[in-house]
Structure formats: structure tokens, C-alpha cells
Amino acid sequence: MTSIIQITLKGIFRDRVFQGIMALAVLFLFIPSAASLSMRQVVETSITLSLSLISFILLLLSVFLGATSLWKDMERRYTFSVISLPVSRSSYLLGRFFGLALFLVITAAVLAVAALLAIKFAVLMYPPDRPVLWGALVLALLFATLKYILLVGVALLLSTVSTSFFLPIFGTICAFLASGITQQVYEYVHMPASANAVSPFLKSAATVLYYLLPNLAGFDLNVNAIYGIQPNPNGLMITLGYFLAYTSILLGAAALLFDRREMQ
Template sequence: MIVLWPIAAITFKEGIRDRALYGITLFALSLLGFSLLLSNMAPRDVGKVAVDMALSTISFAGLLLVLFVGINLMAKDLDKRTIYSVLSRPVSRSEYVVGKFFGLCLLIVAVVVFLSIFALLSILMLKLSYPNYFEKFAWSLVILAITFEGAMLILLSAISFFFASLTSTSFVTLVLTVISYLIGNSIRDVKALVESPAAAGIQISPVMVKTVQAAYYLFPNLSLFDVKIQAAHGLPIPLNYILLLLLYFVVYSSLVITLAALIFRRKEFP
């Protein structure tokens, strides 16, 4: 643990200094400002649109953070050959991967917390101007949804670490991570669709069904972390679901990071 901390701290500082981060933050803040205007347009469900906008902004900004800052943090060390100087110290390769991952987790948490403050402020402002239009609203659910969103982003960056240890260019990592994100968000619906194709009036070959079922266990199930609709309408989320999801998050990300560390150990640097 003691060896991990310096690497995590350096990764975090490096990420905070990244210019792209300022762009992403600015973009997210202007989206939140826009949300104040857009939510006004809803005749009744102002609260729902406000929560949707706030949570979606955090998701989208977080996604940009993982894809354009997170992946570069790993790739930069390889591109600029700074990895040699890190590995010449008494740090094992697995420790390096895990330390980097923790640094990125810290960065994601910091950015999500920072954006959440403004997101919650935007909701609060609308709630004060339209108190009647927040009938089933609960702050706790909004905060839970943000927490899940953060967990989803960390899971996605774990996947990106896995791809980064497999490939040698950051572009390929980016493409593979984007694909995993898209699959991870739709795999549950697609699985439901191919398992009962009659409902949609389509025909699916058995091979396709098996492929989708395999992908279901292979790719991270990111849509499980999406509770925006529940948060927007104040629908209860059972405690048992929250615990199971946190467990899934810990198990899957540990699995992927362990794999990434194993591969990275055998990797030959140019």
C-alpha cells in the first residue's frame, strides 16, 4: 500500500494538470446552466427534467474524462518512455498498474464530487423556484445515482487499463473502451431482445443468442449502474440492490485490474 501511494498521487496530480480537464469542466458547467433554461420548459415535471439534466451532465463529463484524460495518463508513460525511470525504482510492474489505477480513481472521484456540487446547486435553484413540481423528489436518491455513476466510470477506466496493457497505442485503447462502453450499456436490453425475439417479431440464430449471452458475462454491465430514472421520479431502490451492485463493482473491477497487471508484467516495452 505504501508503494502504491506515490504513484497514485503523481497520477492524480498529472490528471488535474491536464488541459483537457478544464475543457470538460467548462463544458459540464455550461450544460448545467443550460439545464436551468431547459427544465423551465417542462409544463409539470420540472424536477424530473432538472434531475435528468444534472445526472446526464455528470455522466457525460465523466465519460469524456475517462476516455480523453484517463487513457492518456497510462499511455503518456509509455509514449514518453518515463515508464523506464518509474520501473527502475523498487516498484513492481503490478504495483505500478494498481497505483496508476488508484490515482485515476481519485481523479474521477474528485471531478465527480466537484461537478456534483454544481449539479445539486442547479437542482436546488429549480426546486426553490418551482417547489410544487418536485412532488416525489428525494436528495438521497440523487446522491445515490451520482455515486453509482462514479462507480460506473471507475469500472470503465478499469476496462481501459486492461486494454492499455494489451495494446501499445492509446488510440486502440480508446476505440476498444468506447466499444465496451456502448456494449456495456446496451447488453442487458440486447440480451433480453435476443432471448425472446418473438416479442419484437424478429428471428435470431442460436449462434447469435450464445454470442450475446457470452458478451453479457464478458463485458461490464454498465446499465446496472444507471438509476437516473428512479432518481428523477423518487422511486425507491431496495438496499439489497445497492449492496449487490457495490459487490459487483468491486469484484469486476478487481478482476479486470488483476488481469491488466498480469498482462503488464509480461509486456515488452519498445
């Protein structure tokens, strides 16, 4: 499996994805000056901009790399030459997944360093009222990375059943959008006040979706990082467990489906 991970990483780097990211990362240089437009919270704004930029880059990567990785292998018929080697399909799939996950981690780490430098600069130029919680900032980045790794799992699962890249790409984007609001929708339909307004069907549909779709709102620690609020360690552990469980489900299902997939 390690060879597959290596090949995956090599492929991403050779496709100049990293250079593209670095080009986008140049934007970090502008963050301190852009943030100085804010009247009362320069540092907070720099943190916001940094986190949003990293999040955006990771989202693009997870959706496009995750959705096209397997699809490209099948479309370009690489699978014929690779799946026929003495490697199980599950190993191949997991190798791909861990390769992509590793790439996200590397990217997030590099971007995090850039972001921390930009924020440090902002702190030096405009000392904030509240000290910046560097730990919370790193945690926010870590959980954002986990969130997008989980999204890669969604994309891989969808590409094991799809013959085109439409389903994986759009499906992953939809899952991402939905995952941010399932919590609110769930709470909304389940409160007593909406009992009359929400039909039972809608209510059960929302419940099913709530348990089926990934709940990525829990990985969002941006507020903690921006306003220096200590995150709840217990909650973080549960979120981490949730990440592991959900990712295992995604990968297990993807491996089962990929195993049954016919390479035409």
C-alpha cells in the same frame, strides 16, 4: 503506491484537465433556465440535465484519461525511468488506476455539488408535485461514478496490450456502448418467441458477450433520481459487489499483462 497515485493526480491537474471540466461545469448555471422550458416537469428536467451532463463529463474523462494514461507513459518513455525504480509493475498500474479513480471521485463530487445547487434552485423556483429524493440523487451520482471507474479499468486493461491509443480509446467506447444494451440483447435472444428468429450461434455469442462485457445498465439509477422512485437496496448491494468483482478481474488481468509487457 501512494506516491504513484499522487503523481497521477498531479499530472492530471497540471494538464489542466480540471480547468477544462470547470469550464464545462459552467453549463450548470444554465440548467434551471433550460429546464424551465419544460412545461410540466421543470425539476425533473433539471435533474435529467444535471445527471446527463455529469455522466457525459465522467465518460469523457474515463475514456480519455484511462486510455491515454499508460499509453502516454510508454509513448513518452516515462516508463523507463519509473518502472526501473524499485516498484513492481502491478503497484505502478494500480497506482495509476487509483489515481484516476480518485480524480473521477473528486470531479464527480465537485460537479455533484454544482448539480445539487442547480436542482435546489429549480425546486425553489418551481416546486415539484413529488418531493425530490435527494438520497436517490446522490446514489445515482455515486453509482454513475462507480460505473465510470469500472470503465477506467477497461481502458487500462486495453492499454496494457496495445501499442497505440486507438485500441484503448475505441475499445473503451465500444465497451461502454455495448455495456448499456447487453442486458436487453441477452433477454431478447433468450425469450421463447425469438427461438426461431435467432440462430443458436447468435444466441450463444450473445450469452458469452453478456457474461464477458461489463453490464453497466445496473449502475443507472437515473430514473429513480428523476422520478423519485426508491431504489432497491438489495439490488444496490449486489451491484456494488458486481462492481468490486468486475474491477478486480480487470485490474488483475491488466496487472498480469502489464507485468509481461516489454518496454522497448
